[in-house]
Structures are given as structure tokens and as C-alpha cells.
Amino acid sequence: MRSAEAALEESKRYFREEVAPKAQLIDQDPAMVAEAMRGLCERDLMALKRPAKFGGPEMSEPMFREYQEEIARTSGALAFLTTQHQSAVAMLSSCENQDLAAEYLPQMGDGGKLVGIGFSQLRRGGPPIMRAEPVDGGYRLEGHVPWITGGGLFPEFMIGAALPDGRSVFGIVPLEDREREIKVSPPMRLAAMESANTVSAEFSGFFLPKERVAYIRPPNWIKNNDQINVALQGHFALGCAQAGIDIVRQAGEKKGISFLTDAAAALEQELADCHVATAEAQKSVDEETTDERLRVRAWAIELAVRCAHAAIAASSGAANSLSHPAQRVYREALVYTVSAQTTAVMEATVRRLRR
Template sequence: MMCAAAAAVEALFAPDPRVAEHPAVRSAARIAADVLFPHAVAADDPARGVDPAHPALLARHGLLSVRIPVAEGGHGADERVDAETVELTSGACGATWFVTTQHRFPQALSRGPLPGLAPEAITLGPAAERHRAGLAAASTAAGIAIAHIRRPGPPAVRAEPRGSGWTFSGMADWCTGWGLIDVVMIAATTPDDRFVLALLPASERPGLRAGAPLPLAVMGGTRTVALEMDGLEIDADDVLATLDVPAWRAHDTARTANTSPASLGLLRRLLGALAELGTAKDRPAAVELAMTLAERAAHLRSVAYALLTVPVAERVPERTAVRAEVTELTVRTANALIAARSGSALLLTSPEQRWAREAAFHLIQAQTAGVRTAQLTAFGRP
């Protein structure tokens, strides 16, 4: 049973009844508590990893399709309901959340122009229509291999014209969920400065080879691999979209300024755990700190969610600063929890060391140069 201090922390984060009673939120809360949280240690472990049944369970309950219309297999909910389900799943098991969040971009892209991206900057390909229904209902699980397109310098993956299709060559360093996903979206740069996004079966084929799972310090069970392409032939029918590079980069910089509900979900979990631990160990300083940090976190959360309603290209510096404050506060809270627990927090059987590693992960997930600068500024404040 939750102690009074932890209940007081959770009350600061409790959504309004419209959100709390939504079927998607009720399902997420139940699955997070009964399925994901008990498996989180195993999901983080490379030797065991994310249970394939868990992403499938989330998909069956529409939790990968919260904002998709009901007629297409989703809940037809708004952004606030969606954010609450993400907070619950991320706070319960970061590895499972990270595998399933890969699905969001291909799903959104298959449905048409992205909010805030000029329509002339994107052209949908045949794969968008072919996979739209499966991605919408998450009966087709998607992953992505596109992180390399954020990096400056020469393209990591190049696309050369081949008849009506393309040939991809290069290395995509990050693809999460290999072996857990059905299709993978791979990005390559064309000679005329466009990105081609291909949606392919997530399996090796001539010209496509997956490396061994990367030795990650956190979320090691997410089956994250590098994909090597050597003359990988892409048929025209496998093109999900083509994007104008300068327009996409401007859009991506603005989009990634937003605070991730997943970061807030972990922060919410940490604050509750700090209050619970302080009560159980009779460490009132820990309880007091939990309440102080929770009040700040709840305020930042309200600001972050209000900013989600702002057009994606507006108030970017403000949104970036809030994201930086949230991730800095998450790291600080994780370390406070280790201090409150003392030496046993470093045992692999204790969740504190895993939560501290997950907090570090949220610093670098979808990190741009602007986000990094804001984070360093946040860490430098007294």
C-alpha cells in the first residue's frame, strides 16, 4: 500500500478525471503495474530483454494507437491522454517503452503531412498507403533506423537512383527492437539533398545485415543493433516518403524541443520512490526533498504540456529550456534516491541504479545541439 508521502507526491501528478478515467489510461495503468514493472529488471538485462509479449499486449489494448481514430483501431484520444499513457509505461519499464515508441514516427508519417512541416517538403510513397492500416492499429510493429540523419557531416547512408527505386549503402548505427518489430524504416540521403525513407521487413536480406546487439549501459534488452547496407535494393513500392533535407532539419529541431512524457514518467516514478524510501527508512530529509522536488516537477510538467499545444515552430527556446530542466531534475532525483538508499542502491537487484541509468538515457534521447546546450546550462545553475 502506498505511504502517505508517496500518495502526496502522486496527487501532484494526478490527471483530471477525464484523463484518469479514459479507457486507454486505465489499461495503461493496469498493464504498467501488473506486467511491465515486475519485468523491468529482466527487460533491462541483455541476457533476457524485453518480452515480445509485452509490446504485443500494449498494441492489443490500443496503447500504440492512442490518438488514432477508433474506426482504425485506436482510441481516438487527445494528446493529454496519450501523454498520460506514455508516462505510465515509461515509469514502469523504460526498455519496453523505448521499443514501442519507435512505432510512432512511421505510424504518423504513413498518415500524411506532419504537423508543422510544410506539405511541399514531404512526398508520401506507395508504402504509406500499403502499411497505413497495419501501422494505425499497430498490428504491424515498426522500428526506425534514422538517428544518423541528425548528425552533421557526410551522410552515413546514401541513396543512389536505381530505375524507379534506389540503392542504399552505408551504416545506420541505431535500430531498436530488432527481432521484436515487423518492419523497419531506414533513412538515406539522395544526391539532390533529400531523405528517402524506406519501409522494409525487419529481417536480413541481400545488402542488409544486422550487427550484434549493442553493449548498452542502459536498456540493454531493447535489442538495439546497427544496420549495415551494401547495395541494398529498394523498390519504389517500399518508399514510405521523401523529405526535403533543410525543411526536415528545421522541423526536427523544433519538434525535439518538446519535453518527452516518457521523461516525466520516469521522474514521477523516482519522486514516489524517494518519498516511499524516506518513510520506510525513517529518513525525513528524503521525504522533505521528495515533496520539494515533486512540486517543482509538477509545475514543469504543467508548463511542458501547455507548450505541447503551441504550433511546433513557435516558442522553441522556451520549450527547449523546459525539456532541459526536466531532464536535469530527473538526473538529480535519481541521484538523490541513490544517496537516500545508500550502498545497496548499487546492487543490480535494486532499481535505483537502473533508474539512474535511465535518467542519463533521457538526456541523450533525440538530443539536438540546441537541446544539449540547454541541458548544460541547466546543469550549471546553482
């Protein structure tokens, strides 16, 4: 079994040598993002937090966050797509249904099993829009899943549905039309990361057998989980910030303009400071959201946007071309601003931006 350290180095090498030169095409073409994901599958890099007993490499949390930053630095679309599957790996790694874990996890590193996720609807207030009714042998699913990334790329996804008693059931279901039971929309038109094929789905009486259920979570689970992960979600934004800095530095070197290289150095120092603050805020990941975690998450978001904006300015009018990386990174910063956003994160972000 390959070590986690070796897997991280292999992923960095792949991003640098194979993905970075094609990042603009990956951003615009679903076939290209699928090809880039296949490269990760061929290198057995799609299940980095998988336990050793299922094939490893059981990457530690700090190491996995480093991986997240590197992939976000290289290609937002590839990061956005594959993090869905990596999240499903993490969920199955701790699930109560060990038979399901044993069926899926050994095949999730090399793409034998590809699984997305679809449970952001559980964050919404009011009556649940995706419901599960207990029936003999499992659950009947009814309702709407508004966001599922990987349509046509992932054959299945991990759905989250609200039970009548307030708990939530999570299980693996098909990501494809099933007569009248499942209707998947065409891919959405999005300003950023459109090539990752985000879709929605309608469920009407679909039967989820108990054998496909990963676990049942208590009421407010997703709210509590979001509170714990407030700072952790900032790593994609930090990777995006580094991508912007890379463009500013390259522009300075190409044009021979010292104020651009000086700006890149100053932004990189702030990025290093934000890294330190983020790591400090993550030391007690089992506690509820704190003001400090919200502060560093908002800082990471704002820094990503500023670095991306600096990349636009440093690239001049060329940044307005769809073939230029500056506008891509700027659009990616939009996504990282709102990914896994809670009301508290929104407030912290807006408060920082109103300074």
C-alpha cells in the same frame, strides 16, 4: 472502436499491474521486454495515434504525452522499444503513400505489423552516411544506419536516407540480414536499456521499391522537426523523474524517515511546475525552437537526473545492486538526457548543469 480515454486507462492499468513488478527483469532480458511488448499487442495498445479510419484510437497529443510519461515511469526499456513502433505509426498516419498506410496501420495496434525506425543518421553533419540513389521503380540504398532499436524484435523498420538533391526518402525495409544487401550487427552493449536490442545496419545496393516509400522530405526536414519537438521530447524525462520520486517516497515510508518523504513532496511539486512550463512551451508546436522550449527541455532532463540521484541516495548501498530499481532509473535518466539531442539541446542542458 475503443476510445482514446479507455486506451489510456487500460495502458496505465497494464503498466501498474503487469509491467511494474517485472521492471528489473525487463531491463535485463530481451525475452522479458518482448513479453511486455506482447502484452501491449494483446491489448491493442501499440498504435495509439492511429487515425480512426484505420482502427484508432487516434489519441490526442496531450493524452499521448501522458501515456509516454506513464510508460517511462514504469519501464525505460519498454518505453524505449515501443516508442520506435509508435513513432512509425505516427509517420505512416501522415504519409503520402496511402496504400502503404492502409496495408500497415490496421495491423500495427495488435502487433500484426511491428516496425522500428532508423533515421537518426540524418542529424549528422558532413557527407550523408546513408544514401538513396533514384533508380527505375524506386531507390538503391547504400550506407550505414548507426542506431536501430528492436533488433530481433521488429521484423522491419522505417529507414531515412539522403537523396543527391538534399532531400530525404523514408521507406520500410527489412531489419534482418539479406545476403550481401543488408548486414545487421549483433545487439550493442549499452549501459541502459540494453534489453531493447539496439543494432546497426549496413546497406549495399538494397532496392527500395516506390511502393514501400512513405514519403520524401525536403532538405533540413529532420532539423526543423527536431526544433518543433524540443519540448515534446521532455515527457520521457518527466516520467523518469516521477519514477525517481516514487523510490524516494517508498524509501521514506519504509524507513520511517520524514526528510525523505519531505524531499519526495518537494521534488513532486517541482515536477508539477515543470509540467506546467512544458505545456505552456508546447502551445505553438508549429513554430521554431525558442529559448523557452530549450529551457524547459533542459529543466526536464536535469530534474530526471536529480530525482534519480535522490533515489540512489535514499536507497543507500542497496542502490548499487542490479536488482534495485534506483540504479535502473538512474541509468534511464542517462538515455533521456541524450535522446533526440540537438546541439541546441546539448547547450541548454550543459548551461543548466553548470549553475
